[in-house]
Amino acid sequence: MTSQRDQQRRALADLRDLTQQPLTAPQIFRGADEVLREALGYDGVCWHGTDPASGLVTSVLTDDLRLEDFRQAMELEIWTDDVAQFTDIRRSGHRADTLSRATNGRPGLSRRFREQIAPAGFGDELRVLFDTAGGYWGCAAFMRAPDRGAYRPGQLALAQRAARILGTALRRSQLPLADVPFAPQPPAVLLLGADNRVTHADEQAERLLGEFADDANGVFTVPTAFVMAAEAARGAKAGGRVPPPLRVRTGSGAWFVLNTSVLGGPGDPSVAVVITAASTADVMPVVFASYGLTAREREVALKVLRGHDTREIARALCMTTLTVQDHLKSVFTKAGVRSRRDFVAQLVASQNPEVWD
Incomplete structure (x- = not known):
């Protein structure tokens, strides 16, 4: 008999295999659903694409839930101060949370639970953020029937690990910009x-x-x-x-x-x-996040785009030229280029030419 731990290991391995393929965001979501539905034990899921810079939802994908209910869900998210909202989870530094955990086993304290989740026939909700490398690539809400009980700590831990893998896959799906x-x-x-x-x-x-x-x-x-x-x-x-x-x-x-x-x-x-x-300028935060650049690497990359040489970058950012060169090497590796010229060409040749000031 397969143990829960073995099942979770297999699910994570399958997710990693899935995310090695060149997929669009909807394809990633549907593939992840096939992998995670049994391992997390949910009965309905709503997947969302988001603005990588602000985290605002930009799309909805579900085969289980009534889309008519999404209107209420959106209004509750924006206009209600509730428990375990996406913004709360993000501020906590985590990638996932459940209503049962956030309310200490009393989900009825949540207005979202009282007005939407329970009337729809569900007993607990697991929310997951696909945030990674400084970008907000998507999010999802997983619902389970009351007879399954609350989500268990192991399933929440699995969701946290799966979120990192899926966040990386969604980030890669934005390339090549x-x-x-x-x-x-x-x-x-x-x-x-x-x-x-x-x-x-x-x-x-x-x-x-x-x-x-x-x-x-x-x-x-x-x-x-x-x-x-x-x-x-x-x-x-x-x-x-x-x-x-x-x-x-x-x-x-x-x-x-x-x-x-x-x-x-x-x-x-x-x-x-x-x-x-x-x-x-609008797209550059997404580009930097999609490459997985660190905050310092983004500063260096922006200076390169503005035409600054190594000494100028070192002086402006209060670092040595050797440190700048190390950052540049990392930036070029992550972007898949070999030189400043290739890096600049890859980022702006197909975009609106404008002055970086």
């Missing part, structure tokens, strides 16, 4: 009403909506990224904050940035969404 040509185009604009349905859109915006389409279109009539951007904008305005830009990638691999503004008052929370093609 420089193969995606930059196509200059004017900004596109659309307006979303209080129900996040399009009230107005220019011709360019209507065309781009199809480029970002995902499973949630059937529920919201617009892709997940636009709904998340609008709700984040409303939440930011309510809290007196500036809404963050949201980076999102089309099916063809082109990056765009969604900037938002709440137009109306409390009774009319319409949101304008401006869609612009991502510049080099």
Whole structure:
């Protein structure tokens, strides 16, 4: 009889094998589902792609859960101060948590559990973040039926280890970024009403909506990224904050940035969404994270992109030239190039040429 430990070892080995293949994010999620469903013991899962820089959800993929319930899940995540939310798990420095653990065995303390998880017929929730190398590559929520009991510590530990493997795979799926040509185009604009349905859109915006389409279109009539951007904008305005830009990638691999503004008052929370093609500066945080550069390596890489030589970098960053050279060697190795010229060409030749100041 196979022990739980053997089952978990096999699951991790299978995940590693899976992630050695050149897969897209949806393919990674579906492959991971086949590996983890029995090992973690869940009955439903919802996978999400995210903006690697901000962590905001940009897509939804599920074969188990009602997409109609995702609207409520999103509103609870943004507007409710609850237990074991994705932002809480991230701040804790962990990659996974369960409602049962976070509430000391009393999941009913969670509003999310009372209003959504329990009514849907589930007894516990396991949330996992696929964060690695300074990037937020995705997240997932795993639900299990009440008769399975709460998630066990061993399963939570497995989820933590699986998250690291899947985060690395999702990071790699973003490469090679420089193969995606930059196509200059004017900004596109659309307006979303209080129900996040399009009230107005220019011709360019209507065309781009199809480029970002995902499973949630059937529920919201617009892709997940636009709904998340609008709700984040409303939440930011309510809290007196500036809404963050949201980076999102089309099916063809082109990056765009969604900037938002709440137009109306409390009774009319319409949101304008401006869609612009991502510049080099917009994409560079994702590029650096996808290569797995450390914070110091990113500083050195940015100086290289600005045309600084080794001595200038050493002086600006208060390090020796030998240390700079060590960082450069590591940067080039991670990026798969051999020289400064190759590195710069790989990053910016296909992107919007602009001044790095």
